[in-house]
Amino acid sequence: MAASIDAYQREIGPTAGQGTESRDGVLSSPLERLSALHRISQSATASLDLDSMLMTVARVVRETLGCDACSVFLFDPSSDTLVLRASIGLNPGAVGRITLPLGAGITGEAALRREVVPVVDAVSHPSYVDYPLLGNQPYRSHVSAPMALRSPDRLIGVINLMTIEQRTFDSEEVAFIETAAGEIAVAIENALLYSETDAELHNRISQLSTLRQMSRLIASTLDLPQVLELVSRQAAELTRGLAVEIYKAHPDDEHPPELLSHYGAGDDVLTDRVRHQVRGMVDEVVGALGTVERSIQVSPGQRVEVMALPMLTGRRAVGAICVYSEKHLGDDPEFHGMLHAFSDSAAIAIENAELYDEARRGWQRTSALLQEMHHRVRNNLQTVAALLSMQARHASSSEATVPLYEAVGRIRSIAAIHDVLSSGSISETTVGVIAKHVTDEASITTLPPDTRISFDVDADDVWVSSREATVLALLINEFVSNAFAHGFSDRSEGRIEINARVSDDVSVVEVKDDGAGVPDGFDPGETSGLGLQIARTLTESDLDGSLSITRRPEGGTAVRVTFRSRRLPEDTIT
Structure with missing residues (x-):
């Protein structure tokens, strides 16, 4: 260990105390003592960073008094207890690791x-x-x-x-x-107060940051489990509590x-x-609309401090946030206000x-009811279509048969859309889905x-609302039926194209055939x-749009x- 001390002293440099038995004359005059006290005071007030200031004080006091070590x-x-916070000439690795009770050692005796307590021969001191x-x-x-x-x-x-000697x-x-120790005590107290103020400032900044995050949370998510988790975690961070409920x-x-x-x-x-x-406590909070604090025994010898804060919206309390802590959260009005x-x-x-x-659950209930309604309407329409088909088969002339089958086609087109809406989204579908169902029925x-x-x-890329879907089903059915009846009346085969596109909220649906043409x-x-x-x-009337029928240059009808589509960008709740 002596070799280690020599190493510490080599790092610091030689001091006036080595190799002398007394220090007569070092602080022999009032002027020298005043100058030395000024140097110590300057070193003690040069910085408000506690650790840096303590090391500077230890170095300056050691040099001023011509000693070999200072702690x-x-x-x-x-x-x-007394905790070692700075040392010059001793093992720097001991800083923060040596703890003395009051009365222990020469250091503890001076504190008590x-x-x-000046000791000429330290080893022989009791x-x-x-x-x-x-x-x-x-x-x-x-x-x-x-x-x-x-x-x-x-x-x-x-x-x-x-001193070594x-x-x-x-x-x-x-x-x-x-006297110097008294001056240093004042400087240390100031540094401690600064550290506490600085820590309190950082704590306030952290608390304000948590409040800002809470404000952002209100606008960022509506998922209840996620909101509850975030609120609980941030409340624990804000109060530094054991738990939050x-x-x-x-x-x-x-x-x-x-x-x-x-x-x-x-x-x-x-x-x-x-x-x-x-x-x-929560019942009390909800009734009184105020904070309730209580110390609750967890087990023999163990208690937990609980603060219950009302969660107020308007003039009623919807519940409470309960903070569990090892100690009282304090009576600072600003902290309680936060x-x-x-x-x-x-x-x-x-x-x-x-x-x-x-609202989402209500939407889901409404969606289920609407889907059931679409399903029942489809079944009723299918029944009507079946009755009309039976009537058409028993008709005695083509003048009666053709209108009946046309009515059947229209009814089944509407039924097809109700089938689509009852099995998927109740509010929208694509023109492609409509066209495929209508052509299958036709x-x-x-x-x-x-x-x-x-x-x-x-x-498939053009979406329409449920109301527009019903109208388009009837329209596509009419165009396809006309192509069957007039475009391909004297042919055994043909081709029909159905396409749709949308640009600037304006939708265009086209039905083209390669038949005789208008x-x-x-x-x-x-x-x-x-x-x-x-x-x-x-x-x-229903689409507030326009209809055009032209002859295609290559033959057939277009x-x-x-x-203009009335479908909103997001008109469903998921």
């Missing part, structure tokens, strides 16, 4: 007696304690000076000076060391508060008995999530048995046929329906 112990009132980790064995003489505040009377710590500290040096109050007062979320300590702390008492702001923000976030969840209902028609549908200059507005009258009325 600084600070008093910890929570444990009534609140007076300077209070001497050897600390191998500290490396104090080579030092013969030792002076311990308590650092204390006079008003209020409070111990700050102890500063130690040591035996040295007697005279009364003037002892008085000087006592969120309880929901039942408005009927017949049921106990419901535990919605838990974060932190487990069942070893939050026993059933503890939670029973906490639920009683906690209430947090709990109110949490209440808004939770209420919004619950309203959204309730092929069965109105296509002559000796005619083969191929269909090419390209319309005459040149054909005007659908001057046609008296029922089918085209229905198509024109549906397009203009029908175009143009309308």
Whole structure:
């Protein structure tokens, strides 16, 4: 260990204390003592960073008094112990690891007696304690000076000076060391207050950051489990508590508060008995609309502090946030105000999530009812179509048969859309799905048995609302039926194309065939046929669009329906 001390001293440099038995004349005049005290005061006030300041003080005091080593112990009132915080000439690895009770060793004796203890031969002193980790064995003489505040009377710590050679500290040096220790105590107190203020500032910043995150949370998610988890975790971070629980109050007062979320300590702390008492606190909070604090016994010798904060929306409490802590959370009005702001923000976030969840469940119920309605309407339409088909088969003339089969086709087209809406989304579908269902029904209902028609549908990218879907089903059925009846009347095969596109919210649906085609200059507005009258009325009145029918240059007919879609970008709740 002596070799280690030599290494420490080589790093620091030679001092005036080595190789001398006394220090007569070092601080022999008042001017020298005043100048030395000024240097020590300057070193003590040069920085508010506690660790840096303590190392500087130890170095300057050691050099000023011509000693070989200097150490600084600070008093910890929570444990009534002295903790090594700085050393020069001793093992730097011992800093923070040496702890002395009051009265232990020369250092502890000086702290307990609140007076300077100069010892010429430290090893022979009855209070001497050897600390191998500290490396104090080579030092013969030792002076311990308590650092204390006079008003209020409070111990700050102890500063130690040591020399390798035996040295007697005279009364003037002892008085000087006592004065210097008082100055250093004031500087340390200022640094401690600065550290506490700085830590409190960082804590306030952290608390404000948590409140900002809570505000962002209100607007960022409506998923109730996620909201509860985030609120619980952030409440624990804000209060630094053992655990946080969120309880929901039942408005009927017949049921106990419901535990919605838990974060932190487990069942070893939050026993059933503890939670029973906490639920009683929640009832008090909801009734009084104010904070309730209580100390609850967890087990013999163990208690937990509980603070229950109301979650207020408007003039009612929807529940409470319960914070479990090892110690009282304090009576700082600003901190309590911040906690209430947090709990109110949490209440808004939770209420919004619950309203959204309730709306989503209501939507799901409504969707199920609408799907069931679509299913029953489809079945009824199929029944009507079947009755009309039976009537058509028993008709005595083609004049009666053709209109009946056309009506069957229209009814089955509508039934097909109700089938689509009952099995998938109740509010929207694609033109492609509509076209495929309608052409399948038309092929069965109105296509002559000796005619083969191929269909090419390209319309899966255009979405329409349920109302538009019904209208388009009737329109496509009319256009396909007309192609069967007029375009392919003298042919055994043909081709029909159905495509759709959308641009700037304007949808275009086209039905093209390669049949005989309409005459040149054909005007659908001057046609008296029922089918085209229905198509024109549906397009203009129901879709608020336009209808055009033209002859294709390569042969056949092209029908175009143009309308502005009323489908919203997001018109469903998932």
